[in-house]
Amino acid sequence: MNPPATRRNFLKGSLAAAIPFGMSWLGVGAAAQVMAEPGVDKLTASQDGRKISVRLGSALVAGYRAEPAQKYPYVFPFAGPLSGASLTTETSEPYPHHHSIFFACDRVNGGNYWQGPVELGQIVSKGPKLGQVTDRTAEILDQCEWRKPGQAAVMTDTRKITLYVVDGRRRWIDAEIRWTAVTDVTIEKTNHSLFAVRAAPDLVPKAGGKLENSFGKIGEKATFGQPAGWCTYYNRRAGIPDDGIEGIALFNHPMNPWKECPWFTRDYGFISPSPFNFMGKPWQLAAGKSIDLRYRVVAYAGMPTAAGLEWIYKAWIRE
Numbered sequence: 001m002n003p004p005a006t007r008r009n010f011l012k013g014s015l016a017a018a019i020p021f022g023m024s025w026l027g028v029g030a031a032a033q034v035m036a037e038p039g040v041d042k043l044t045a046s047q048d049g050r051k052i053s054v055r056l057g058s059a060l061v062a063g064y065r066a067e068p069a070q071k072y073p074y075v076f077p078f079a080g081p082l083s084g085a086s087l088t089t090e091t092s093e094p095y096p097h098h099h100s101i102f103f104a105c106d107r108v109n110g111g112n113y114w115q116g117p118v119e120l121g122q123i124v125s126k127g128p129k130l131g132q133v134t135d136r137t138a139e140i141l142d143q144c145e146w147r148k149p150g151q152a153a154v155m156t157d158t159r160k161i162t163l164y165v166v167d168g169r170r171r172w173i174d175a176e177i178r179w180t181a182v183t184d185v186t187i188e189k190t191n192h193s194l195f196a197v198r199a200a201p202d203l204v205p206k207a208g209g210k211l212e213n214s215f216g217k218i219g220e221k222a223t224f225g226q227p228a229g230w231c232t233y234y235n236r237r238a239g240i241p242d243d244g245i246e247g248i249a250l251f252n253h254p255m256n257p258w259k260e261c262p263w264f265t266r267d268y269g270f271i272s273p274s275p276f277n278f279m280g281k282p283w284q285l286a287a288g289k290s291i292d293l294r295y296r297v298v299a300y301a302g303m304p305t306a307a308g309l310e311w312i313y314k315a316w317i318r319e
Helices: 309-317
Strands: 043-048 051-056 059-065 074-078 102-110 111-112 123-126 129-133 139-147 155-167 170-181 185-187 194-200 208-213 231-235 243-253 263-266 271-272 283-285 290-299
Touching: 043 129, 043 139, 051 155, 051 263, 059 139, 059 155, 074 290, 102 155, 102 185, 139 170, 139 243, 194 243, 208 263, 231 309, 243 271, 290 309
Parallel strands: none
Antiparallel strands: 043 051, 051 059, 059 074, 074 102, 102 111, 102 194, 123 139, 129 139, 139 155, 155 170, 170 290, 185 283, 194 271, 208 231, 231 243, 243 290, 263 271
């Protein structure tokens, strides 16, 4: 499944002179070729039932978990490029129902596909599969039904999650999702939506880290409810050489249906471009209709400017 994109190719040379750290590769679409240099660790991927693991050499880089008892499938871990420690948390207080990198929503035809017992609503994987795996990329494919136990699905989603290891200081995950209404769907106003990241506790402002958006606004008060291309958490982490900084950023594609989507941000470590929290009336999708969604999650070393977050974002939205 490949949701439509505005453009799949762009001129790398137009940005090369301004990209920090001599970043020479920005081709990030599905057709981009990313090859490991001789002697450099290569990506491998394995599947154990409904759990997929992606490794760089022997180190676990990312995983996908889709067990039948889960509230929803999610990505965990997503390891930092220098520390090897996850930049996300599988579960932490407050709100332990936030699981790392996930796609979910409350108040969908009265069901809760975000939190609470599965009886209120569950996003059920039909069984994830590995797609193409190269030395530097790995695809995870899944189809999910949004339903209550014993009832027919109200929505489905088809998702492709692609991990890219770009260089020693940057790696990212692209999520392409086609979300389809099986029956007429109404989503009421809710702050529990939609594609989200729950950052590791040592990255967030409560631990001395920073929350920043693409306009340079800092902290929950300045970023909450504000449109932005991306938001990020970053902080110094133990055991990392050089500047000791790692961060995680979530990008929202401007071609997603909600123009200038406001963000739901929290200093404790939650970020999401959350359209349904800020709308004036219920959102509806007719039976048989679909929307296509694109997000990127970037793991990086160093400060956001030095890591080239804005350049990566601009290149991504021009594909």
